[in-house]
Every structure is written in structure tokens, then in C-alpha cells.
Amino acid sequence: MTETTISAGTQQDTAVTVERRGHVLLMGLNRPEKRNAFNLAMIDQLSAAYYELENDDEIRCGVLFGHGEHFTGGLDLAEVGPLVREGRLNFSGPGRRDPWRKDGTWTTPVVAAVQGWTMTLAIELLLAADVRIAASDARFAQMEINRGIYAFGGATIRLPRDAGWGNAMRWLLTGEPYDVQEAHRIGLVQEVVEPGLQVDRAIELAEAIATRSAPLGVKATLASAHRARLEGEAAAFARLDSDMADLFDTDDGREGLQSFIERREARFTGR
Numbered sequence: 530m531t532e533t534t535i536s537a538g539t540q541q542d543t544a545v546t547v548e549r550r551g552h553v554l555l556m557g558l559n560r561p562e563k564r565n566a567f568n569l570a571m572i573d574q575l576s577a578a579y580y581e582l583e584n585d586d587e588i589r590c591g592v593l594f595g596h597g598e599h600f601t602g603g604l605d606l607a608e609v610g611p612l613v614r615e616g617r618l619n620f621s622g623p624g625r626r627d628p629w630r631k632d633g634t635w636t637t638p639v640v641a642a643v644q645g646w647t648m649t650l651a652i653e654l655l656l657a658a659d660v661r662i663a664a665s666d667a668r669f670a671q672m673e674i675n676r677g678i679y680a681f682g683g684a685t686i687r688l689p690r691d692a693g694w695g696n697a698m699r700w701l702l703t704g705e706p707y708d709v710q711e712a713h714r715i716g717l718v719q720e721v722v723e724p725g726l727q728v729d730r731a732i733e734l735a736e737a738i739a740t741r742s743a744p745l746g747v748k749a750t751l752a753s754a755h756r757a758r759l760e761g762e763a764a765a766f767a768r769l770d771s772d773m774a775d776l777f778d779t780d781d782g783r784e785g786l787q788s789f790i791e792r793r794e795a796r797f798t799g800r
Contacts, residue, residue: 542570543559543574544558544559544560544568544570544571544573544574544575545557545558545559545571545574545575545577545578546559546596547574547578547581549588550732550736551736551739551740552587552588552589552590552736552739552740553588553589553590553591553592553732553735553736553739554578554581554582554585554588554590554591554592555591555592555594555732556575556578556579556582556591556592556593556594557594557595557596558571558575558593558594558595558596558600558601559571559596561595561596561597561598561599562597563602563605564597564598564599564601564602564645564646565595565596565597565599565600565601565602566601566602566603566604566605567601567603567604567605567609567650568605568609569609572609572628573625575628576622576625576626576627576628577624577625578591578628579591579625579626579627579628580624580625580626582626582637582639583626583635583636583637586799588637589637589738589739589740589744589747589799590637590638590639590640590735590736590738590739590747591637591638591639591640591735592639592640592641592642592728592731592732592735593628593639593640593641593642593654593658594641594642594643594727594728594731595642595643595644595645597645598644598645599644599645599646599647600642600643600644600645600646600647600651600667601646601647601648601650601651601654602646602648602649602651603648603649603650603651604649604650606676628654628657629650629653629654629657629682629683630657630683631657631682631683634752634755635751635755636748636751636752637748638659638660638735638738638747638751639657639658639659639660640658640659640660640661640662640731640732640734640735640738641654641655641658641660641661641662641731642661642662642663642664642727642728642730642731643655643661643662643663643664643667643718643727644663644664644666644667644724644725644727645664645666645667645668646667646668646670647663647667647668647669647670648669648670648671648672649670649671649672649673649680649682650682652669652670652671652680652684652688652717653680653682653683653684653687654682655717655718656683656684656687656688656691656717657682657683657687659751660719660731660734661717661718661719661720662718662719662720662721662722662727662730662731662734663709663712663713663718663720663721663722663727664709664721664722664723664724664725664726664727665709665721665722665723665724666709666724667708667709667712667718668706668707668708668709669700669706669707669708669709669711669712669717670704670705670706670707671684671688671700671701671704672704672705672706673704674701674702674703674704675704679701680701684697684701685701688700688701688717690758691715691716691717692715692716692717693715696715697715709721741794742797743776743781743782743785743795743797743799744781744797744798744799745776745779745781745782745799745800746776746781746785749772749776752772753765753768753769753772756768779800780798780800781795781797781798781799781800784796784797784798785797
């Protein structure tokens with residue numbers, strides 16, 4: 530079965546807002562009147578934003594959030610459903626990267642912020658992010674199983690890994706909704722904040738990563754963690770010493786050591 534790259538066609542609406550704030554890229558789902566349900570335009574524009582996130586060296590961290598009262602209600606099945614049924618939904622293509630991060634190696638971290646309904650593919654966007662912040666009014670549901678299908682955006686792989694088998698199957702196999710306290714308990718989200726503060730907190734963390742952490746060190750950290758996941762712990766352990774030596778031989782490595790000696794904050798350049 531062949532795949533075709535999705536296209537927004539002549540859609541002019543901004544389904545995803547994109548804003549640079551220093552070294553941070555803010556990506557906002559922007560169909561609040563539809564609970565930010567993913568139509569083709571939103572998928573296409575978010576894929577383009579994730580390509581920018583991963584391919585611009587000036588961007589050191591991303592923030593994913595939703596405009597309005599809800600993060601996202603999931604797919605707009607009326608528009609996207611036929612492509613899913615025919616096996617032609619492909620999130621990649623020229624100038625595009627899969628926001629669900631199923632298409633290879635990723636080196637730029639993403640902090641996600643959610644509120645209100647966070648359903649189906651929304652949960653899988655969280656699982657593809659690196660740090661997740663939720664407002665206390667967030668509610669979650671992985672309800673594909675109730676529609677005769679299953680979670681195909683990565684939850685069957687990532688949720689058992691992150692939450693444990695029993696916790697994952699509890700929600701994947703029933704499709705029942707759960708609250709933010711349960712999401713926090715199983716590790717789906719790392720912090721819970723008052724409604725309205727979730728994006729500010731996500732930006733705060735992203736700016737800390739982008740400005741106070743060494744960019745090459747961030748990439749090496751993600752690479753090591755992904756290597757352990759994909760190739761096994763032995764492969765990751767085998768690279769620790771050599772990767773550390775390589776980092777010490779960079780401008781940032783030398784700056785980190787010098788700043789420690791001089792008892793000041795480091796000024797990293799990503800070189």
C-alpha cells in the first residue's frame with residue numbers, strides 16, 4: 530500500500546502558530562473552535578514546524594501547546610479518516626518531519642504543555658515530547674479502541690515504556706478517560722500547574738534548556754538515551770567515555786570548564 534504526503538492544499542488559515550523566542554521555537558495548535566482537532570492543514574503545518582525545530586541550529590528547544598480551552602481532541606476523522614483507512618497518511622516529506630517522531634533520529638528537545646481535553650493522538654504527541662506540563666484541568670483519553678481501531682501514533686510502544694505495562698494497558702485497552710492526577714502518577718506528565726500557567730511553565734523550562742544548558746551536551750544526552758532505548762544499554766555504555774572526550778574538546782566543553790574555574794555562568798555557543 531503506497532503512502533502519499535499530506536497537503537493543506539489552498540488552506541490559508543494558520544492552523545499552527547510558529548514563533549521564535551530567542552533559541553526557543555513556540556508551536557501552537559490553532560483551531561480552538563474545533564478543540565484543536567487535527568485536520569490536514571494542521572498536520573502539514575505542524576510537520577513543517579517540527580522540520581524547522583530539528584534543522585535550524587539556532588533553535589535549541591521547542592514548546593508545543595494548544596490555543597484555547599483544550600490541547601486537542603485528536604484527529605478530525607471526517608477529513609483525515611479516509612487517508613488513515615487507505616493507509617495513505619504520511620507525516621513526512623520535503624521540509625517536513627513527523628511530529629509524532631516515528632521517522633528517525635531527533636536531537637532537539639520539546640517541552641509540551643496541555644490543558645482541557647488531551648485525546649488520542651494528543652497523548653501520543655506528549656509521549657513523543659521530552660518533558661510534559663499539564664494544567665490541573667487537563668483530561669486524557671486514548672479512545673481509539675472504542676472506535677474500532679487502535680492507537681497508531683506510538684502509544685502502544687511508548688506508554689508501556691514510560692508508564693509500565695499494567696498502567697498502559699489499563700487505558701489503552703479500555704479507552705476510558707482519566708484525570709491529570711492519574712497522568713502524573715503514571716509519568717505521562719512531569720508537572721501539574723494551575724490552569725493558564727502551563728505554557729508559561731513550559732517556556733520557562735525550554736528557556737532553561739536553551740540558555741543554561743550546553744547545546745552539544747543536550748544533543749549528546751538525547752542521543753545517549755535514545756541509543757540505550759534503540760540499541761540496548763551495552764551500546765550506550767560503550768559510547769559514554771568517547772562521547773565525553775569529544776565534548777571536552779569542543780568550545781562549549783572548554784567554556785564549561787573555564788566557567789567552573791572562574792565561578793561564573795557559562796556562555797555556550799553550540800560549538
